[in-house]
Amino acid sequence: MSAKHGEDVDRSEEWADLRARYLMPSSDRPASSARGVHHLALLSSNVDATIRFYQDLLEFPLTSLFENRDYQGSTHFFFDIGNGNQLAFFDFPGLELGPYAEVLGSMHHLAISVTPDRWEHLKVKIETSDVTSIDFQHDTSIYFSGPDGERLELIADPLGEMYGNTIG
Numbered sequence: 001m002s003a004k005h006g007e008d009v010d011r012s013e014e015w016a017d018l019r020a021r022y023l024m025p026s027s028d029r030p031a032s033s034a035r036g037v038h039h040l041a042l043l044s045s046n047v048d049a050t051i052r053f054y055q056d057l058l059e060f061p062l063t064s065l066f067e068n069r070d071y072q073g074s075t076h077f078f079f080d081i082g083n084g085n086q087l088a089f090f091d092f093p094g095l096e097l098g099p100y101a102e103v104l105g106s107m108h109h110l111a112i113s114v115t116p117d118r119w120e121h122l123k124v125k126i127e128t129s130d131v132t133s134i135d136f137q138h139d140t141s142i143y144f145s146g147p148d149g150e151r152l153e154l155i156a157d158p159l160g161e162m163y164g165n166t167i168g
Helices: 012-022 047-057 116-127
Strands: 039-043 062-067 075-080 086-090 110-113 134-137 141-145 151-155
Touching: 047 062, 047 075, 047 086, 116 134, 116 141, 116 151
Parallel strands: 039 086, 110 151
Antiparallel strands: 062 075, 075 086, 134 141, 141 151
């Protein structure tokens, strides 16, 4: 059996040092200067397919669609992902953009919180859809790819929690 990636790496001292230097107790933490995520913008190769995936399969309502102010003929469109947050897309016709690639500084995956009952409902929809890339499933998470290869996670943990730990 081959070794699990990273199993010979022990960074516990480094992490302890980083926590000691930077992680303040919640009672000592200043308020964030941010109000929240206005939108996260991703790229779309096909507006219709993206709308069908996010609105019809994942049940994130389309909230707006208009021409991108920075690129004539480009569509800028938005989906409601709850709690006042929007997931936005652009298409760039004529630019011949390549397929999704994970590079430093780019997005690894987008994790979206849903209630446990919605998670079960959406998990079944994903498993019975034409989504061919379900990368990983756990008790409260399912990782899969969107229509342009973007990595997504639906997580049944509440906002501010992950696997029973407070993260906020």
